[in-house]
Amino acid sequence: VSATAAPAGLVIVGANGRMGQSLLRVLPGFPGLRLHAALGRPGSGAAGRDSGELAGLPANGVPVSTDLAAALPGAALVLDFSVAEAAGSHVRICAAARLPLLLGATGLGPEVGRAVDEAAPHVPILVAPNTSLGATVLRELVRRAAGRLGSGYDVGIQDLHHRAKRDAPSGTALSLGAAVLEGSRTPRPVGYASLRGGEAAGQHEVCFLGEGESLRLGHNVTDRAVFARGALRAGLWLARQAPGRYEMADTIEEK
Numbered sequence: 001v002s003a004t005a006a007p008a009g010l011v012i013v014g015a016n017g018r019m020g021q022s023l024l025r026v027l028p029g030f031p032g033l034r035l036h037a038a039l040g041r042p043g044s045g046a047a048g049r050d051s052g053e054l055a056g057l058p059a060n061g062v063p064v065s066t067d068l069a070a071a072l073p074g075a076a077l078v079l080d081f082s083v084a085e086a087a088g089s090h091v092r093i094c095a096a097a098r099l100p101l102l103l104g105a106t107g108l109g110p111e112v113g114r115a116v117d118e119a120a121p122h123v124p125i126l127v128a129p130n131t132s133l134g135a136t137v138l139r140e141l142v143r144r145a146a147g148r149l150g151s152g153y154d155v156g157i158q159d160l161h162h163r164a165k166r167d168a169p170s171g172t173a174l175s176l177g178a179a180v181l182e183g184s185r186t187p188r189p190v191g192y193a194s195l196r197g198g199e200a201a202g203q204h205e206v207c208f209l210g211e212g213e214s215l216r217l218g219h220n221v222t223d224r225a226v227f228a229r230g231a232l233r234a235g236l237w238l239a240r241q242a243p244g245r246y247e248m249a250d251t252i253e254e255k
């Protein structure tokens with residue numbers, strides 16, 4: 001007789017934001033996960049309100065709370081889609097509680113990178129500026145193109161996002177730029193251009209501009225549920241891993 005494993009307790013940080021609400025809406029499609037806690041900004045007007053209702057769902061009985069450390073006992077996995085400014089502290093709190101963390105917030109400074117390095121020996125931690133499958137594969141293609149085309153091609157990366165996005169270039173654009181450097185033999189300049197406006201969930205294009213030809217590799221997300229499902233899938237994967245620092249490419253399998 002095999003016992004069915006209980007769903008893993010999920011903590012969503014930034015639960016009242018665009019991504020947080022999208023995560024709450026797609027969560028019912030993931031029977032391996034149950035909502036354990038929904039975190040909002042300390043001082044937020046959403047505190048104490050039912051997180052399901054805030055996402056336009058039936059009440060789920062999990063109110064928005066604001067003390068991450070206090071919310072962690074009994075949880076199995078944390079997804080952080082809040083703000084860069086709070087990410088370093090969230091990393092340290094999750095590491096102290098020995099809980100796997102998917103860091104989806106972007107615009108992260110070097111201080112967060114150091115916090116991640118310090119946390120990685122103790123917990124599985126996934127820095128994921130873009131949790132979509134398409135952007136994860138795009139990164140691999142860009143690395144390959146950079147190596148094949150070489151320094152005779154100039155590289156420019158453009159991102160288009162909704163008007164409320166705080167960071168520019170986007171975390172995805174910077175990650176694609178890093179992929180260009182990973183694929184290049186020598187350091188090379190990468191240009192960035194960011195457009196902000198309307199409601200675009202996330203559009204990226206990497207242009208390799210040569211003499212007489214150009215190669216453009218792009219990706220477009222029309223529904224942020226794509227990020228949310230990708231994050232829950234990657235989170236389930238992360239919760240099974242040994243401590244260490246991971247990236248989205250580690251989480252996908254060949255089909």
Ligand SMILES: NC(=O)c1ccc[n+]([C@@H]2O[C@H](COP(=O)([O-])OP(=O)(O)OC[C@H]3O[C@@H](n4cnc5c(N)ncnc54)[C@H](OP(=O)(O)O)[C@@H]3O)[C@@H](O)[C@H]2O)c1
Nearest residue numbers: 014016017018019040041081082086104105106129130131
């Ligand atoms: N990895 C990916 O695939 C992906 C995809 C899309 C977006 N993102 C990134 O995810 C982050 C969130 O994006 P979004 O569009 O959902 O932004 P958003 O709508 O502004 O949501 C952020 C939420 O975090 C809350 N918050 C702020 N400080 C907090 C704290 N210290 N603790 C807990 N919650 C806090 C905010 O509350 P208040 O509104 O009350 O301040 C807000 O509800 C951004 O960094 C964005 O770039 C990543």
